[in-house]
Amino acid sequence: MISLSHQRGAIALTFTFMLPAIMSLLAISVFFSMYSQVVIRAGQAVDSAVLACTYQQSDNPVVTDGILDYYRPNFVLPLLGNSVELNSRNGCQISAQYRFDPVIAGSLPIEVDGDTQISSNGLSRSKLVQSVIQNPVDFSLVLDISGSMTWDLPELKKIITDVINDIDPKSNQVRFSVVPFQTGVGITDAPWLANSSASPKCVDSLVYSGGNLDANKTVQSLNYASDRLNFNEITPDPWLDRCSETSFILPLTSDLDQVMRHVDSLETSGSSTASYQGFIWGVRTLTEQWQKEWKVVPVQSKALTQRLILFTDGDDSRRDYFNDLMAAGLCDAIQQDLNIEVSFIGFGVSADRIQQFKQCAGSRGAVFDASNSTDLAAYFKDAVNVKTTERIVFGE
Template identity: 40%
Template sequence: MTSRLGRRAEFFVLSKQRGAISLTFVMLLPVMLIMLAAMTAFSMYVQSALRVSQASDAASLACAYSQRADQTVIQGLLDYYRPNFVPTALHRKSQLTIDKRCNVAAGYAFKPVLAPLMSAENNHELSSNSTAKARLITGTSINPIDFALSLDISDSMTTQIKLPRLKEIIKMAIEEVSYAASIGTVRFSMVTFQKQVGFKDAPWLPESKGKVVCVDGLPYFRPGYPGYGFDVDKTIAELGMPASSVTKRLSPPTEIAWRPTCSSSEPMLPLTSDLNLIKDRVDNFVATGRSNVFQGLYWGGRSLIPQWQRDWHIEPVTAPGLMQRLVVFTDGGIEHSHDQMIADYHVPICQAFEDKFDIEIVFVGFQIPDGNIEQIKRCAGSEDAVYNAQDEAQLEAYFRQALKVESKGMKLILEN
């Protein structure tokens, strides 16, 4: 039995414990509320960070797919992914870049529940930001293709079109095929020509070791008199021969305007899939001297011939479906001289490149006179392979077309 005194003592102890618990709860309540507020704010921040990342990814993919930075579509996607506790989506920036990549920067800002418990400051707004970049790859299955890019860098390039703009256009067109180059299906060689083409450290030309040498390379009936007795048949016969055995006329680069010369800083670049190397060369172009379009065509075409690739210690591609395209660019500053523009007696050599070595010739011109265009069309063998731009917008479109690769399928990728 328990006495009344025992029950009274037990009640007193329980009452004392309940009082202590109540006091402890009251003391810990602010701490618990602060922890609750912090956990709530953290979970809201994590959710908004995930959602804004998803939103910016989706918006950049939509931009890349349509190739338009449509502000309405991008804002709609940001609103779609916006959590309920975020009042508005912050569309900070969207841009379709020069190389057709889409950058989208976005953010979500909100005021967490119970935020005043965590700080005495009046501004309790938190924000999550994200930036995404996407790119449209227009082909996931690409046939191998070798380009020879033969570019006129005579001083007329400073008057017909501004050289910085030309560089920009060429680099944009090259960037279009960067994915194909990254998987090894596209290679470029590059020839810059004035009246002649320069070579440096060519394995087949000992005279070029450590310095640039201007090379004519064409056979003549009367050596030493270019343009008087140009031997077309011998030129065609030599196209597939080893480089070291081909008739050459060598000279150093010179500043003398009337002498045949080449660029002292931009020698020929043999086939490579390193597009950064190609674009660096384009950046360094300096327009000087006079031009000889056929020299550019001749050396550009040779860079695609298997024997000449081996002479440069480059292994030719033997995969089925290989395409070879020589893209020659020149402007309307071609001089009206029989040895400085494409002439009718050059046409059999153009045909030999096409028939014997399966090299497609494409001309991209800028404001070339009609008379010269007709000769160029006969060399290319097709009107569809000759583009004569009248303004910079056309020139950009024509370069993109000339450097277009054949592909199947389409792929969107997110980039870091």
């Protein structure tokens, strides 16, 4: 009995000496359990909030705070210092801080002030990325760069490059040509016109008889080889106002970076507009005959679509030329014989001009009448007819 009493006394004494250590171990376990939960929940909270922000493209504080509060453990104090940043490139960044008072802080093996709070900072960022999915498509962008476009051209260039920038070159078979026009159209270093390698040339797309437009022969020669045509070429000069001295045709290419650089380099010039010149030369970047003239390899696919998009902000200086060419069958030849789809975008143009485009487009084409830059962006994207899929990428 005496031995048993001594053992009980020894156990009680040992437990008494070990109690602080046990309490410290328990406090440490509880502390790390709480801290781990706070760290995990903070990460989950900002990831969920940034998903909502990025997908909705909105930094709505009601939604963000609601998500952050939903993931907040019961023992965590109210939110402190959370912030949301939504940038112009479809990206979102959210940071938040969870903080709590340690339980049984007095039992921790370190001195902890009673007012000390432990915090965990969460940071997450993501970006909404659009990828364009396309079957093989050739686009000819026929763009008005006459003097009246001085104020609108920068916005048009941005709209075009934004749409092209969304196209993933790794998963698409998309090619673009660019045909800028004013009074006429210019080329440089064209393989089918040897003297254009020495200096740029303005090239007329029309056929004349007795000094007057011969609309029928112009339509007939639309897809003639270059050696059958007389381009009436002339070196551009600001005093002649025949074509731009700096902005020329870019033949079909799948190098989208080159297309965007070319569009971005376009400059306005000239005092008159001749959309029929750009229209015909746009066609001559798309047909198989003329792709060979440009030393471009045609795409051999039954799924290939070819589309010409003409943009202008005004009437032609010789509006009768476009009407005469339509009467001679130009629009039918382009759409029915050459199987090229056409779209027209008029930006602040007259009702008569829109009617002219509708007559040319018929039932197979599309005509858009834009009155502001928002319309213009929507109509251009519709004319390109891009199909996009969206994905959210974390860490961007």
